[in-house]
Amino acid sequence: MTLTANWSYPTNIRFGAGRIAEIAAACAAAGISKPLLVTDRGLAALPITARTLDLMEKAGLGRAIFAEVDPNPSEVNLEAGLRAYHAGGHDGVIAFGGGSGLDLGKMVAFMSGQSRPIWDFEDVGDWWTRADAAGIAPIVAVPTTAGTGSEVGRASVLTNSVTHVKKIIFHPRVLPAQVICDPELTVGMPPAITAGTGMDAFAHCLEAYCSPHFHPMSHGMALEGMRLVRTYLPRAYADGTDLEARAQMMAAGAMGAVAFQKGLGAIHAISHPVGAVYGTHHGTTNAAVMAPVLAFNREAIESRIEAAAAYLGITGGFDGFVADVAALNVGLNIPLNLTQMGVPTDRIDDLTAMALEDPSVGGNPVAMTPENTRALITACF
Numbered sequence: 001m002t003l004t005a006n007w008s009y010p011t012n013i014r015f016g017a018g019r020i021a022e023i024a025a026a027c028a029a030a031g032i033s034k035p036l037l038v039t040d041r042g043l044a045a046l047p048i049t050a051r052t053l054d055l056m057e058k059a060g061l062g063r064a065i066f067a068e069v070d071p072n073p074s075e076v077n078l079e080a081g082l083r084a085y086h087a088g089g090h091d092g093v094i095a096f097g098g099g100s101g102l103d104l105g106k107m108v109a110f111m112s113g114q115s116r117p118i119w120d121f122e123d124v125g126d127w128w129t130r131a132d133a134a135g136i137a138p139i140v141a142v143p144t145t146a147g148t149g150s151e152v153g154r155a156s157v158l159t160n161s162v163t164h165v166k167k168i169i170f171h172p173r174v175l176p177a178q179v180i181c182d183p184e185l186t187v188g189m190p191p192a193i194t195a196g197t198g199m200d201a202f203a204h205c206l207e208a209y210c211s212p213h214f215h216p217m218s219h220g221m222a223l224e225g226m227r228l229v230r231t232y233l234p235r236a237y238a239d240g241t242d243l244e245a246r247a248q249m250m251a252a253g254a255m256g257a258v259a260f261q262k263g264l265g266a267i268h269a270i271s272h273p274v275g276a277v278y279g280t281h282h283g284t285t286n287a288a289v290m291a292p293v294l295a296f297n298r299e300a301i302e303s304r305i306e307a308a309a310a311y312l313g314i315t316g317g318f319d320g321f322v323a324d325v326a327a328l329n330v331g332l333n334i335p336l337n338l339t340q341m342g343v344p345t346d347r348i349d350d351l352t353a354m355a356l357e358d359p360s361v362g363g364n365p366v367a368m369t370p371e372n373t374r375a376l377i378t379a380c381f
Contacts, residue, residue: 139174147197265364
């Protein structure tokens, strides 16, 4: 089977090995003639970034790059990116990288023509309508990991550098106009990042599948996304040059992000504050807290998980599913809990309060209270 296609779901996606060569065509389709490539510090010096800059320059698009992006990007990174964007006279953004580069690139484009502060556009009610839609620059997204799915999302996660709280900024026009999903760009991912980002995709699918909200399209996508991760992540982890596995994982990452329109839950409600306070890798944190959250939600999701287990070919129903997830984590050398990740227990009360404020709590199958959330977070150590 040839894993190359053009999709329009939910935006225009050029999927397939080698398609980074179409970066100039993607920019033209998005109406960008002078892009700023936004990525993270780690990617800035890598060959895949240099090649993309070469392709941009050859096409007459320049080779402007901004790479002052932290693993958990903040409004400080955003302000620096906006200065670079305006100083260079750019008319659009190429958001390039994993979740951090994609999220910040999207926010640079979003804020390029706004007059209000970024926190006025948090994903609360209809706050997104405060934005001047005409002031949002076009975006081309190029993921270099397979997990966050930010390339097909209408929001970004930013950490408030003062409060250390992660906030979701949403606007429909933050959805990139063009996406290039080229699995060759993910070949150089270290095994630990392959594992962590892959389990992020699995967490997106799992929580969307378990969410009590009504969204049959996302529900079905979440189920198939879990199958792809379970089948292909171990292969991508074992052999980073396995292009079929890399491609299927890239598809699963996008599927997870589309699926979680149905909702997220306690996994993300916990991992967001843990990552904001302690700087842990988001996907790896999701994986480390997954088993306790499944146990926490068991009463509400057992029959649904049994159905998923049957689809995935897992025996033993709910317990078999949990054991299979645990075995997947072990095979990927994921830490077994937050303690193994180096997270101390000195701020459980703070993490509890922050988790209860996280937007993800609304999609958890079991209502989260101060008492049960504190017990759940304690169980994650």
